[in-house]
Amino acid sequence: MDTDNQTWEEFTVSYFSDNDDDDARHVIHQCSTSPIARCLLQNKVFWGPLCEFRHICQPPTITSFVKYCIDFGPEYMFSLDIDRKDFYEFLATALASLPGIGDVISCCDLQHGVQISEEDCKGEAPEHHILNMDDEHLTDCEIKAFCQLFPFMKHLKTLVLSCSDFSPEGALHLARNLAFLTSLEELDLTENKIGDDGFANIIPHIRHIYNFEVADSVVSVNPGLQICSRHTCRFLPSFSLKLNCTRLSDVGMAELTVHARSLRHVTELDLGRNGISDDGAAALANSFCHLTRLRVLILYINNILSNGALSLSMGLRFLQHLRVLSLGANNIDDKGVTELARQFVYICNIEVLKLDHTGMTHKGVIAIAAQVHHIPRLKQLNLGKNRIGDLGVRALTEVFPSLRHLQELFLWDCGITSSGAEDITNRMTHLVQLRELQLAHNDITLDSLQLLVSGFLSTPWLSKVDLRGVRASELGTQAEGMFYSFVESLEGSVGLYSGYRRLEDELRWGTEDEDANYRRYRLGSGNNTKIVTDRLSILFSVRLEN
Known part of the structure; x- marks a missing residue:
């Protein structure tokens, strides 16, 4: 049969030739009733992916189809040996050339996109709303080509681009296209080489993800394709920004402070494993008055000392919704820990507190014990790798009645002897919800x-x-x-x-x-x-x- 004149129905029957004919009839029926599928069928290059795609799942959106092509495209779309950059460009061009694709995205895609509720997915984004490019080692050129697909992924909620190789230039390409991802709730850029320059490129564009300033505007990346955003943001959605190990320094924190007013929707900020010191901590603290919805703040493995901890402490009173605070592996010592403890009265909803490897002694634990009654919802306390000894343990065990919700207690490598361990076991009856106890590498x-x-x-x-x-x-x-x-x-x-x-x-x-x-x-x-x-x-x- 001449494949150039082959119809969609004939292609489908041939595609499922080794299986039951019911598979082919099922796919043909599904595609005929879906406006999204009918739009995609206009380009023969999508026939193969649609057969496989409609056969294994029920895709509700263009977002899920594009994600499928990215995940399995080289296997199902091409027999040619091409690199990722060419693949992304080809896919974007093929989609952009489809007549009516803009209407499908703005109308049909939106209609189907609301079918899955938070209750159905147990509070998590459905799998097809998560695109994980972890450890793909995308170069700047590949990132630039990849960003051309953003207009077709307006329902994407989580984008993971961790462990790639792109630099500030790649971060700029990413930033310029973030406005297309109007449903994005999490951006994970962990372990990239973006540095302060790349961060400066990205941070001004975070506010455009939800069209705070560009509502009802027409935006375009691909020639011939225009997508109109007609919704306005009536409430602040949640947003998670993960910049762990991205070579940030105090300069990047100063840039964050400049744009903090536009980041008022951020609820999770991961700045771990960077080069932030006391000046950067002070700059970050100055932004807390705008980041009042922050629930997770991660700063572990930086260069913050006691003065930086003091600056952070002064800003914590604005973060009354904070649930997770991680300052481990920063040498803030007893002075910094004491200042943080004094703010427990303001961050009274804290559930996870990580202060491992901070250089504290029993004096820091005594300061925590004196204020811990202000954080009764605490579920995890990590004081590992601090020389708190039996004196610190004794101070902590005396306030176990105030930690009735504690589920995990980490006291590894703390210089605790058998006497201190026995104090813990003797008072554990007060920890009515304790599930895990870490006492490794003590004496x-x-x-x-x-x-x-x-x-x-x-x-x-x-x-x-x-x-x-x-x-x-x-x-x-x-x-x-x-x-x-x-x-x-x-x-x-x-x-x-x-x-x-x-x-x-x-x-x-x-x-x-x-x-x-x-x-x-x-x-x-x-x-x-x-x-x-x-x-x-x-x-x-x-x-x-x-």
């Missing part, structure tokens, strides 16, 4: 481990405990005997994973039906032993001491 000794584990086993709500790094105070057969006795004493009440095997110089165990050689326990470096009951998982290892 807990092997001889006290059995007592601690017994306390955990009697706590019915606890499901995960990390005790890796338990110290064996004596070497050789005596330490090995202690470890053997400890595990043997738990076998009656704790079900061990069966079939667990390690090398000869590491721990082994087995069930009672297995060979006796596998019922011995050996100490060695790197053991990660797991004791498991129906509800409680205890992970621990033993450190030999010279």
Whole structure:
């Protein structure tokens, strides 16, 4: 049959020749009743993708079809070996050449786009509203070509362009086309080389995503294609901006402050793993008076010191909706932690507080304990990698009654001894919702481990405990005997994973039906032993001491 004169129906029957004819009839019927599909059928290059697309799912929008082409285009659309830049340009040109595509996008696409409610998708965007280009390593030229597809993805809610290679120039191409993504709720640019210059290119255009200033205007990227935006923003939608590890510095924070008034819809701001120091923290704090809807603020692994923490603290009183605050891996020390704690009265809705590796001592924990009653909804507290010792633990355990909603407590590598760990277990009855406890790499000794584990086993709500790094105070057969006795004493009440095997110089165990050689326990470096009951998982290892 001459393929040039082949009809859509004939193509579909041929496409499903190896399957039941019902598949072909089903696809033909679906496409005939969909104005979006009828529009796409005008270009034969979309016949193959439509057959496969309509066969495996029920696409409601142009957005979902374009996303499908991006995800599977090289497999289903082309047998030629072309690069991504040419593919994106070809796809954009083919779509733009379709008669009536603008009407389909502005009318039919909008009509179908509201069919999936938040209740149906459990508060998350449907899969076809999420385009994940993670680790695609897009160059500036590829980003420029990719952006030509934005006019056809007006219902896209999440765009992930993390771990790519584009620079400030690519960020400029992206920024100029963001206005087409009128439903975008999350932009993830994690691990790119955009730097302060690229950030300066992007930040002024964030406000145009929801047409705050360009409502009822006609915009165009592709020649011959115009899309009219006729909706006005009656309320501020939520927006997540993730700029983790994008080479930002204090200069970028100063740029953010300039445009903060236009970012009043931002609810999540991830600035982790950048080069922000005290000046940048001060500039960011100055923008908080405009970012009052912020619920998530992530600043971990930057260069913020105590003075920067002081500046941030002064601005936190504007963030009364804040739920997550992450300042880990910044050397803000006791002074900075104390200033932050004084603001708990303003950020009283905080649920996640991460202050790990901040250089605090027991003095910082005492400051937190004195103010923690202001944040009764706290669910996760991370104080790991701080030398708070038993004094800090004791101060914290005394306020456990104020942390009745706490579910996760991280105190790894905090210089806690067996005494401090016992204080925790003795007062855990106040933590009525605690699910996870991290005590790894502290100075807990092997001889006290059995007592601690017994306390955990009697706590019915606890499901995960990390005790890796338990110290064996004596070497050789005596330490090995202690470890053997400890595990043997738990076998009656704790079900061990069966079939667990390690090398000869590491721990082994087995069930009672297995060979006796596998019922011995050996100490060695790197053991990660797991004791498991129906509800409680205890992970621990033993450190030999010279």
